[in-house]
Amino acid sequence: MNPMQSEGLGIASPWRLSVAPMMDWTDRHCRYLHRLITRHALLYTEMVTTGALIHGDQGRHLDFNAEEHPVALQLGGSEPDDLAACAKLAERWGYDEVNLNCGCPSERVQKGAFGACLMNEPQLVADCVKAMRDATALPVTVKHRIGIDKIESYEFVRDFVGTVAAAGCEVFIVHARNAWLQGLSPKENREIPPLRYEIVAQLKCDFPGLTIAVNGGLKTPDQIAEQLRVVDGVMIGREAYHEPWSMSQWDSRFFGQPDPAPDREAVEDAWLDYLDRVHASGRSWAHAMRHALGLWNGTPGARRWRQVWSDHRLKALPPRDVAAQARAARLSGVAAESAVRGAA
């Protein structure tokens, strides 16, 4: 299938399908794993604050594997000058895009006066975007919610997008629920405020020239395809993380390209090569492996496989040794399951 024929509209936009920024989850190890399963989805980093980049260890926050492209750096901040400096760093490090977080509701982020509370200050966001665009040739994109607290009016998000677009932002990734800034944890804020995809669809109607991607609560390829009939892109968060194999047919279905991994076994093999390199460099392979624990989910033996990899007593061993035990455990699970089926 050529890209023109792949499902959805026309030639694939870079934002057609992406994996969401997720703190503590989408680090460079996680992104490497995801890249073994989809070559074409855009991968986002965890949010990095401007303070961490300006005052902290830049290499630790910004280094990534060449294989991760296309990869976007998500920034948290609200000072135009600081964001401009960080956008320059993103370009110097070789990122493909810089994204501004206007959707995170955590209290820590609110204290820093950025994240979702920035939706109350569209002109400040516009100033931030302009400063970032002046500082870099990279695309500058914004990820935001459809509203904050109990503001349910469509005009609120429409005016936010309009103001920020006037500063040159051409790509908006919209988590299709409000952020409630009081009384809900970040986790509850990803579950309790209702999803309203129709608001995102309306944005696409009102701003046909902008790239509008939808995010929130989407899981299956069919759900992705349905959204791609309405908006330009879909961003998937938790499902991609917990069920990485759910991305295995994204490239063929949504980009008209071959899928990189024929089966989970192939992903596991390539991932083990990566763990070997992590281990050889003196870093903890377990830190990387935690992102892959869902690889065999939904297949017989998956639980036994996961248990071996999560066993703290094995963390000092080389990853190959643990892999051999995990594989044996998984296959014993497969055998046990077929024995049960045979007996039934």
Ligand SMILES: Cc1cc2nc3c(=O)[nH]c(=O)nc-3n(C[C@H](O)[C@H](O)[C@H](O)COP(=O)(O)O)c2cc1C
């Ligand atoms: C553990 C975790 C950490 C997250 N961290 C970020 C973040 O750093 N920046 C951000 O914009 N969104 C963050 N999010 C929100 C996701 O990007 C996404 O908007 C949300 O999970 C809804 O999409 P989903 O239903 O596909 O998971 C995080 C979500 C999770 C589960």
